[in-house]
Amino acid sequence: MGTKGKVFTLDEVSEHNTPQDCWLVISGKVYDVSKFLEDHPGGDEVLLSATGKDATDDFEDVGHSSSARSMMDDYYVGEIDNSTIPTKTKYTPPKQPHYNQDKTSEFIIKLLQFLVPIAILGLAFGIRLYYTKST
Structure with missing residues (x-):
């Protein structure tokens, strides 16, 4: 050619x-x-x-x-x-709110601090109710 x-x-x-x-x-x-x-x-x-x-x-x-x-x-x-040749533009992701792992962990801990005692009380009440009915 x-x-x-x-x-x-x-x-x-x-x-x-x-x-x-x-x-x-x-x-x-x-x-x-x-x-x-x-x-x-x-x-x-x-x-x-x-x-x-x-x-x-x-x-x-x-x-x-x-x-x-x-x-x-x-x-x-x-x-x-x-x-x-057109230059390539670098991808910039959109701005998003920062994910704060600590706040999520705090929320889960507070939720468990509330739910676990309620679950224990419910279990204790259920066991007591079971034994009072069976005797």
């Missing part, structure tokens, strides 16, 4: 998003995987869904073998201009 070593923008790579013309961005490199779609063990939909974005995380999450990684050289067409 005459495009070896060329630098592409993400918009240029995104235009190649059909089964006949499918390009992916993985680890800063651009790959034309059009001829590999039918042979891909995960199916062509997996590759097609990764077009138009940086597919590095998708590729790494699967855990490709070393032979799969070496096959990538056959499909290499160039590099991606990293300034055209």
